[in-house]
Amino acid sequence: MFAYLVRRLLYALPILIGVNLITFALFFVVNTPDDMARLQLGVKRVTPEAIAEWKAARGYDQPLFFNPEARGLGTVTQTIFFSKSVRLFVGDFGRAEDGRDITREMLNRMGPSLAIALPTFVLGLLVTVSLALMLAFFRATALDLWGVVLCVAMMSVSGLFYIIGGQYLFAKVFRLVPISGYGVGLDAWRFLVLPVLIGVVAGIGASTRWYRTIFLEEVGKDYVRTARAKGLSETWVFFRHVLKNALIPILTGVVVVIPSLFMGSLLTESFFGIPGLGSYTIDAIQAQDFAVVRAMVFVGSVLYILGLILTDISYTLVDPRIRFA
Structure with missing residues (x-):
C-alpha cells in the first residue's frame, strides 16, 4: 500500500506541473501583465508610466521565465514564473490585489464553506441512497x-431555480430564515438551514437516478440469485448484499467530491452571502484579482488529485479482495 501511494503521488506531480504551466500561460502569456494592468486601472487611455508603476508594485515587471540581468540562481528565481507559480508548490500564494494575505483568507473562509458543504454532502448522500434503494x-x-x-x-x-425559489418561499414569504448573510457561533445555523436544504433537494434527481441504476445492475447478478435461492428475504438481500457490493461504484463518485467540499459552492455562497471559498472565488473573478483566481485553481487541482487517491484507498475498505502492490 505504501509503495502504491508513493507511486500515485509521483504520478500526481507531473499533473500539477502541467496545470501550473497551463494556468501560468493563461494569466501571463495569453493575458500579459500589461493587459492585467489596464484592466485593474480601469481607464481606456492609461499612461505607460501608470502601467509600469502598477507592474512594479506587484512584481510583474520581471521577465517571464529567464532574467538575463541577474546572476546565478537569480536568472531563474527573479522571474514572474518563479515568484507567481513555483511558490504555489510550497503553499506561498502571495497577496491579493487589495493587499490581504491569500493563505490567511482561505483558512478563514474554509470554515463557512465546510459548514454548508458537509451537512449537504452527508444528508444528500443518505437521502439519495435511501430513495434509490426504495425505487430499486x-x-x-x-x-x-x-x-x-x-x-x-x-x-x-x-x-439556480432552487436557490431563488427557496429564498422567495422560505425567507421572503414565510420568513422562517434569513434570506442571506452569515452569523457567528451557534447563531450561524439560522443562515445555514436554507442553503443546506436547497443543496440536498437540488441533488436528489441526478444522484437518486444514478444510484438506482447501480442497484438495479447489482440485482441482476448471480450472487443475488444465489442468495434468493437460499431462502433469504428480499430486504436482507438488498441491505446485506446489494448495498455492500454497490459501494465501490458509489465511492467512485462520492470520495472524489469530498476534497472539493473545501472549495465551497460558487452559486450557493454567492446568493446567500456566505463568506466562504466559493464566494471568495466569485468575488476575485469579478474584481479581476488574478492572484486569488490562480491560487484557487491550483488548490482545486491538488484537492482533486487527493480525492482520486482517497477513492482508490477506500476500495480496499469496502472490498478486501482489492489490494495494491
Whole structure:
C-alpha cells in the first residue's frame, strides 16, 4: 500500500506541473501583465508610466521565465514564473490585489464553506441512497415509474431555480430564515438551514437516478440469485448484499467530491452571502484579482488529485479482495 501511494503521488506531480504551466500561460502569456494592468486601472487611455508603476508594485515587471540581468540562481528565481507559480508548490500564494494575505483568507473562509458543504454532502448522500434503494426495491412498479419521472423532472430544473425559489418561499414569504448573510457561533445555523436544504433537494434527481441504476445492475447478478435461492428475504438481500457490493461504484463518485467540499459552492455562497471559498472565488473573478483566481485553481487541482487517491484507498475498505502492490 505504501509503495502504491508513493507511486500515485509521483504520478500526481507531473499533473500539477502541467496545470501550473497551463494556468501560468493563461494569466501571463495569453493575458500579459500589461493587459492585467489596464484592466485593474480601469481607464481606456492609461499612461505607460501608470502601467509600469502598477507592474512594479506587484512584481510583474520581471521577465517571464529567464532574467538575463541577474546572476546565478537569480536568472531563474527573479522571474514572474518563479515568484507567481513555483511558490504555489510550497503553499506561498502571495497577496491579493487589495493587499490581504491569500493563505490567511482561505483558512478563514474554509470554515463557512465546510459548514454548508458537509451537512449537504452527508444528508444528500443518505437521502439519495435511501430513495434509490426504495425505487430499486419496488422496481417495475408504479412507485418506481413515478419516482424516475420525478427524478428526471428535478434534474431538468436549474440549481439556480432552487436557490431563488427557496429564498422567495422560505425567507421572503414565510420568513422562517434569513434570506442571506452569515452569523457567528451557534447563531450561524439560522443562515445555514436554507442553503443546506436547497443543496440536498437540488441533488436528489441526478444522484437518486444514478444510484438506482447501480442497484438495479447489482440485482441482476448471480450472487443475488444465489442468495434468493437460499431462502433469504428480499430486504436482507438488498441491505446485506446489494448495498455492500454497490459501494465501490458509489465511492467512485462520492470520495472524489469530498476534497472539493473545501472549495465551497460558487452559486450557493454567492446568493446567500456566505463568506466562504466559493464566494471568495466569485468575488476575485469579478474584481479581476488574478492572484486569488490562480491560487484557487491550483488548490482545486491538488484537492482533486487527493480525492482520486482517497477513492482508490477506500476500495480496499469496502472490498478486501482489492489490494495494491
